[in-house]
Amino acid sequence: MVIVEILRLPDHKITGFKVEGHAGYADRGEDIVCSAISAITVGTVNSIEVLAGTVMKTRMKNGFLSGTLPPIQSDELKAKAQVILESMVVMLTTIETSYREYIRLDEVKK
Helix, strand or coil: CEEEEEEECCCCCEEEEEEECCCCCCCCCCCHHHHHHHHHHHHHHHHHHHHHCCCCEEEEECCEEEEECCCCCCHHHHHHHHHHHHHHHHHHHHHHHHCCCCEEEEEEEC
């Protein structure tokens, strides 16, 4: 199972996320659940860099990805980063709805 933690501040803003594990839906290279989760989370990191001009602090290894927002000075860029991160949550929640036994989303208040 893939466990996704969404890290939130008390004001509900997302500060980062962690993804760990393997879905086990199918054999390696054929697992559509793992592929979808990877595409969404890596795409989120890339989108924040391109569209919000912010490089997330990331760690990646087999079955693990974490991304943390650095301080962002511009209110406009902060807002863009939040929209991108919230979009990631919507997409992952959609996968969780269809493949509940392979992915779990947890929200963690910091």
